[in-house]
Amino acid sequence: MRKLTKPGRLEKEDLVATVSPCNGWAGDPDIKWKYELGVSRLQDIDLRVVAAPNSMRGSEYLAKNPKARAEDIMWAFENKEVCAIIANVDGNDSIKIIPYIEPKLIADNPKIVIGYSGKIIDLRFSCYPLCLYLFPLPTDNTFYFTNTSNLPRSRLSKVTPPFC
Numbered sequence: 001m002r003k004l005t006k007p008g009r010l011e012k013e014d015l016v017a018t019v020s021p022c023n024g025w026a027g028d029p030d031i032k033w034k035y036e037l038g039v040s041r042l043q044d045i046d047l048r049v050v051a052a053p054n055s056m057r058g059s060e061y062l063a064k065n066p067k068a069r070a071e072d073i074m075w076a077f078e079n080k081e082v083c084a085i086i087a088n089v090d091g092n093d094s095i096k097i098i099p100y101i102e103p104k105l106i107a108d109n110p111k112i113v114i115g116y117s118g119k120i121i122d123l124r125f126s127c128y129p130l131c132l133y134l135f136p137l138p139t140d141n142t143f144y145f146t147n148t149s150n151l152p153r154s155r156l157s158k159v160t161p162p163f164c
Contacts, residue, residue: 005110007083012046014083017076020055021069021097021115024062026088027055035088042086052076055088063093070100077109087115 010016018035020026026035035056039049052072054062062069076085 005107007110007112010047010083010112013048015048015050015079015081016042016084016086017050017052017079017082018055018086018088019052019069019072019076020062020088021073021094022087023089023093024055024057024059027058027062031089032056050082066093066096067100069094070097073097074100074102074105077106077111080109082111084112084114087113 018026018039025031042049052075054065054068054072057068073085076082
């Protein structure tokens with residue numbers, strides 16, 4: 001029996017990739033400000049952030065292109081500089097990416113994966129057999145992206161599990 005692989009903790013200046021496994025809302029003009037706020041919050045705690053190549057192309061494109069969404073996830077796992085992957089905006093469409101997921105690539109490149117709802121459930125079914133931990137945490141419009149500015153750094157490090 002394989003043992004679960006737990007990725008290392010994040011350190012200052014680590015690179016975090018954002019992906020859109022469910023839909024492209026994060027790239028839509030009326031929602032993009034939330035994404036940008038989230039990026040600034042992560043930068044406030046000394047993380048570098050990169051959007052996966054297709055993740056900000058908007059909902060019209062990404063709804064029609066589950067393969068592009070999966071390619072972003074594979075890109076993030078394959079990229080040796082990326083230490084964590086955060087899924088943008090909750091949704092229920094990530095099941096369409098499963099045929100394009102490359103399990104061996106994921107297993108060979110363990111990362112911190114943060115997400116919630118449909119996107120993380122579908123990824124959990126992909127990653128759990130690969131013996132990878134996932135962090136099913138809310139990402140859109142929640143603590144990680146919108147409420148951290150009111151907390152002192154010492155408190156922030158105590159309430160964000162991937163940084164503990």
